[in-house]
Amino acid sequence: MKKALTIAGSDSCGGAGIQADLKTFSALGVYGMSVITAITAQNTQGVIGVEEISPEMVGMQMDAVFQDIPVDAVKVGMVSNIEIIEMIGEKLKSYHMEKAVVDTVMVSKSGCHLLRPESKEALIQKLIPQAYVVTPNLHEAEVLTGRTVKTLEEMQEAAKVIYAMGPKHVIVKGGHLEGKATDVLYDGQGFIYFEGERVDTKNTHGTGCTFASAIAAHLALGCNLVEAVEKAKSYITMAIAHSFSIGKGVGPTHHFYQFYPERSI
Numbered sequence: 001m002k003k004a005l006t007i008a009g010s011d012s013c014g015g016a017g018i019q020a021d022l023k024t025f026s027a028l029g030v031y032g033m034s035v036i037t038a039i040t041a042q043n044t045q046g047v048i049g050v051e052e053i054s055p056e057m058v059g060m061q062m063d064a065v066f067q068d069i070p071v072d073a074v075k076v077g078m079v080s081n082i083e084i085i086e087m088i089g090e091k092l093k094s095y096h097m098e099k100a101v102v103d104t105v106m107v108s109k110s111g112c113h114l115l116r117p118e119s120k121e122a123l124i125q126k127l128i129p130q131a132y133v134v135t136p137n138l139h140e141a142e143v144l145t146g147r148t149v150k151t152l153e154e155m156q157e158a159a160k161v162i163y164a165m166g167p168k169h170v171i172v173k174g175g176h177l178e179g180k181a182t183d184v185l186y187d188g189q190g191f192i193y194f195e196g197e198r199v200d201t202k203n204t205h206g207t208g209c210t211f212a213s214a215i216a217a218h219l220a221l222g223c224n225l226v227e228a229v230e231k232a233k234s235y236i237t238m239a240i241a242h243s244f245s246i247g248k249g250v251g252p253t254h255h256f257y258q259f260y261p262e263r264s265i
């Protein structure tokens with residue numbers, strides 16, 4: 001069986017972070033493992049508290065997995081502070097992890113800083129260069145580039161600037177655009193658009209986490225990046241179309257569990 005590792009924060013209400021990633025891996029027939037960077041007390045209405053894990057413990061969790069188990073792909077989500085970012089960057093490098101999907105999580109939809117603002121430079125210097133693909137949303141692309149990113153043209157320009165930071169590929173996500181939910185992939189040479197119908201729902205908690213972990217799952221299964229993004233895009237669109245309310249605020253996406261006997265070895 002193929003194996004994927006998520007390095008991310010825990011979301012107590014189960015819609016985003018580690019919980020969304022592990023549900024996605026399972027739904028896609030990939031064995032999921034986790035390195036927890038922070039614990040959030042969170043529900044559909046917002047983030048109530050954050051406790052960061054020590055960088056040493058983050059490193060220890062990575063060592064425990066990598067020294068024992070072959071990892072086919074990694075997804076990185078909430079990384080919180082400079083020391084944790086440096087630790088993850090060093091470990092990804094020392095374990096020669098080539099298939100790392102780095103989701104540049106910064107602020108939750110409810111407005112809570114999941115990345116300390118002073119950590120932006122460390123993210124750019126230490127983690128983004130280790131990424132096989134980096135997946136900023138419009139706001140994250142603006143913070144990373146210092147430019148306005150609100151149109152498809154500006155998404156292309158931002159992708160080029162982020163590509164120059166060293167990842168192998170960049171996907172600027174258009175979940176927060178008006179109209180179609182179009183994501184733009186840049187590989188240093190050209191652009192590919194992944195156009196999705198916009199689903200009219202308030203229940204989009206964890207969309208970025210689910211999309212990035214679905215890409216990682218498909219990379220683990222042996223897809224090339226374009227195939228992995230195509231399949232992840234179908235998965236997230238379906239997951240949002242079947243999202244539901246579980247509390248008083250923004251509900252989670254729905255993960256479809258399917259059994260793939262051919263993937264069980």
Ligand SMILES: Nc1ncnc2c1ncn2[C@@H]1O[C@H](COP(=O)(O)OP(=O)(O)O)[C@@H](O)[C@H]1O
Pocket residue numbers: 136137138173174175176181182183196197198199200201204206207208209211233236237240
């Ligand atoms: N309402 C929606 N309908 C369809 N696709 C969406 C919707 N919202 C987001 N997406 C898609 O979900 C994925 C995650 O994007 P986004 O929500 O922008 O990320 P984030 O959670 O990091 O803000 C992207 O593929 C995006 O196009």
Ligand SMILES: Cc1ncc(COP(=O)(O)OP(=O)(O)O)c(N)n1
Pocket residue numbers: 008009010011015016017018040042077078105107108109110114204205206207208209210
């Ligand atoms: C623990 C944790 N990690 C990441 C997020 C952000 O998730 P995302 O999919 O980008 O979108 P929202 O959850 O903010 O809707 C999170 N909330 N918690």
